[in-house]
Amino acid sequence: MTQLDTRPSYVHAPGEPDASWWRHAVIYQVYPRSFADGSGDGVGDLPGITARLDHLAELGVDAVWLSPFYRSPQADAGYDVADYRDVDPLFGTLDDFDALLARAHGLGLRVIVDLVPNHTSDEHAWFVEALAAGPGSAARERYLFREGRGEHGELPPNNWESIFGGPAWTRVPDGQWYLHLFDTRQPDLNWEHPQVHTEFEDVLRFWLDRGVDGFRVDVAHGMVKESGLPDWHGHVSMIEGTEDDPADEPADETPEHRPAPMFDQDDVHDVYRAWHEVLAEYDGDRALVVEAWVEPLTRLARYVRPDEAQQAFNFAFLATHWDAAALRAVVEESYATLDAVGAPTTWVLSNHDVVRHASRLGLSVPGSRPNGIGPDDEQPDEELGLRRARAASLLMLALPGSAYLYQGEELGLPDHTALPDDVRQDPAFFRTRGAERGRDGCRVPLPWASDEPAFGFSASGATWLPQPSSWARYALDAQRGVPGSTYETYRAALALRRDQSLGSGGLAWLASGADVLDLVNRSVRVVANLGADPVALPAGARVLLASDELAGSSGTGLLLPSDTTVWLRAD
Template sequence: MSLDALTTTLVHRPDTDTQWWRTAVIYQVYPRSFADASGDGVGDLPGVTAHLEHLVELGVDAVWLSPFYRSPQADAGYDVADYRDVDPLFGTLADADALVARAHELGLRVIVDLVPNHTSDEHVWFQAALAAAPGSPERARYHFRDGRGEHGELPPNNWGSIFGGPAWTRTTDADGSPGQWYLHLFDSKQPDLDWDNPEVRAEFEDVLRFWLDRGVDGFRVDVAHGMVKAPGLPDWDGHVAMIDGADDTEQVNGSGNQGPMFDQDGVHDIYRAWRRVLDEYDGERAMVAEAWVEPLSRLARYVRPDEMHQAFNFAFLAAGWDAAALRRVIAASFAANDAVGAPTTWVMSNHDVVRHASRLGLSDPTHRPNGIGHGDEQPDAALGLHRARAATLLMLGLPGSAYVYQGEELGLPDHTSLDDDLRQDPAFFRTGGVERGRDGCRVPLPWVGDAPGFGFSPTGATWLPQPADWADLAVDRQRGREGSTYELYRAALRLRRAEGLGPGGLEWLDAPGGRDVVAFRNGDVDVVANLGDEDVPLPRDAHALLASGPLTDGTLPAGTTVWLRTP
């Protein structure tokens, strides 16, 4: 039977625009955990440069670098002290220039992280603010407020930090007496900037130009939905979290941060101004929004024609192992983004969430814990990897752009048994260990299975320990091994390009298996993902181009995705 007879609904028409960012597969490098050239156990920019050929061999189009700026590293570099310099932990500006130049030689574009919601408390601006008086121009760059209560002993409002605890910290005046409070939606060492201040806006436009002049191809914008706060900073009784979601099962996003500190309309004025800056430069420079907002129609506002170019589709990540939820998210994503002429940008894992090879091995594969550690449910590693391969092949078969987090091409799980005394994520400490935090998904990569530190560092040092069973997941153990996750990714990316799946269209297929199957046609390729517990039949005349696992007797086993061509 051909699937032609089962084609039902046109969801998305092929994309005729040719800008690179509409269809690119972009690889996220978390520099401290990618590769260490210096031997100190922390990854660095020369280590990235030395391994760029790995990305070319893998078949991606671009690399996104998490922050490498000068920073006290209170939040792994997302607390920036100087936006125009490289932290010595990672190298020098010359190393950054060399990385960009080598990437371009290899045909890779480079996106760098920009952290505009907050600075480090060691930034020169914040240090000047602490030394200045209330009401001063220096304090006007941040959110300083008098406290409530008879003696100002209470925070200015009831907002909580995403990392746990209050979102306000009280300062101490020069004479030792308690002073004003300052806002920090994250750690107390990450004070929020006041984006109503023209000086703040001018500063970041200059920062954009600094890196564009050095040749970067774009920016990933951290907390893109959080820079503008509601006037008056009103109290709010809701809950803030790194990954928040609605309880409504019909909610197609399920990843929204709401409240007066998020997704305010004023952020769009900022991005229109930034877009004008990028458009001054040749070479199709691009921006991608990290915006945890809902519904998807709100997210699409960030990628209107005069704003950003991409926005991470966290709704897809949040859907988990649920065929009905995935179908809703995919359809709603295309509807929202097509309405504004933007591509949909898919993602399964990143440096802020438990890797999908672990999430999908939980007893509830739709659950999104904020870290996994001792005493928590431990994922079924084999089941998680089996499902992760299927989920990835589903994602890479979708039209649009896609992001790959370093190590997922190896099938890496989280380090789910990491000792708590080794953790460094501020979320772990600010919640008293209630949230395990993100260290488990940030463990250094294994390059060589039989080398100390799995080849991450020439000395064998690693800033976080690697699980012993990662030896078999190392790059050298998987390269050239038929059926390995690494070779599955290579084959998928090669076919994705050859078959034109990135700019393709999408039609739903009412395939056998019913509600537990996600099936669609993209160009000449049929993508069928079986998320159920039973095998489902495949068309007798179909030719399998690629599968996430073995096919048996004309059937698609449980937890498997296949790319097919049918006559």
């Protein structure tokens, strides 16, 4: 049996509880089409979100991030934007957005909206104009049109592949090709064009003038491409990660220091410096959080230098397997790297692009990241995955810095891993001909009420993706007020995190066994047991919160079971 020690090893100094909100906030991601349906058409919308904002206030989060709700043909669930200054009728109107924002602010919730600057929809006015204007036109210079290779231009301009599968180039009838790192219907913008810069600064101001508190930047490491768009023989994954081919590397460079030519180029930081200045024009401490799948962490830290973005998702943490040594290493490296540039560490375990951590942690390799799970794939152990997910969430919420929650994780939702192919909508599924199951499984509409149509998501019973019948037990009404439920555990953790100022706190490790993480943050001691054997807690330990039931008693000594995290009162 593992015995705990008390020798501290300090890795992160505490900050001030009244520091900028984004340094310690817990932010809840709302995926609009799957949160709550106010119209009854089976697709979530802005009025539905507004009607459910009380849930987020009760849960205890500080802010809401809304995935795209802009006017769009929905070829990629709204990440193909046709008009950045309007709401798609599928989700409501600008008046509906203003009402949502007012209600959120009235509840003390800040609101972050998505920004998609790497590409537009093929129905955006600029791209429609570019197609009509023809080769050599000024309109085409706002995108990445190129002549093809081969005797008659019949070959793409380079060998780049789309993140969603297949070639990253599409040929138009006049013979030119345009770049799309994602779907064919998402043409990449040319960020060497000054009008593109001006346009997005105006878009920022449009939403800042309406009162938003910040922006989540999609594909934040994209936009700028290497000059000349050279061939590249590495691999681009669906969630924007890349793997270089060592044969492409000069002798004095390594994959970690030479980004792929379509990502993480040095000039992209000029964009964030300019946007930082735009946000600084407004009162209220507005913020940018960047979605940058870059390695190593020293590359990520460049995006959150003092004159750039305020936050960057820590995907290295999300991608780490359920292993104590690996998690300790990534936590230590994160603080060392991000503290060096004065930025908070922004923790995350799930989002709309990855298999939910309640399912990932139930796989035979816990924490691995398949690009979706289908009925013919390995099925997670749902009970074990939830147990580990609760433990992982309590660990994350105890760490200093900011944290993001993905809608439904407070209910313990797993992925829908048995979706039939004929209901899938993710373009990655179709472009890879099913080789990648895609992201639909983590985007299924939420269950609010166990015995209502569509589990309370829509009064009509319609849902744009089917919900598994087993989700009745995860519904909010089945958990609210139930001691030890996942919802009540999250709610208690967020209350303690706020009361004890853990988000602005410090971190010291205590010596422990190979399968245990043992840390102190302000007045809270956190012990996470990732091993198979129980861990003896200190005599007289005062338990504040645990992710699962503990064994023993406070009088005879408590035991921390496998795959469990406990918060104790630090002496």
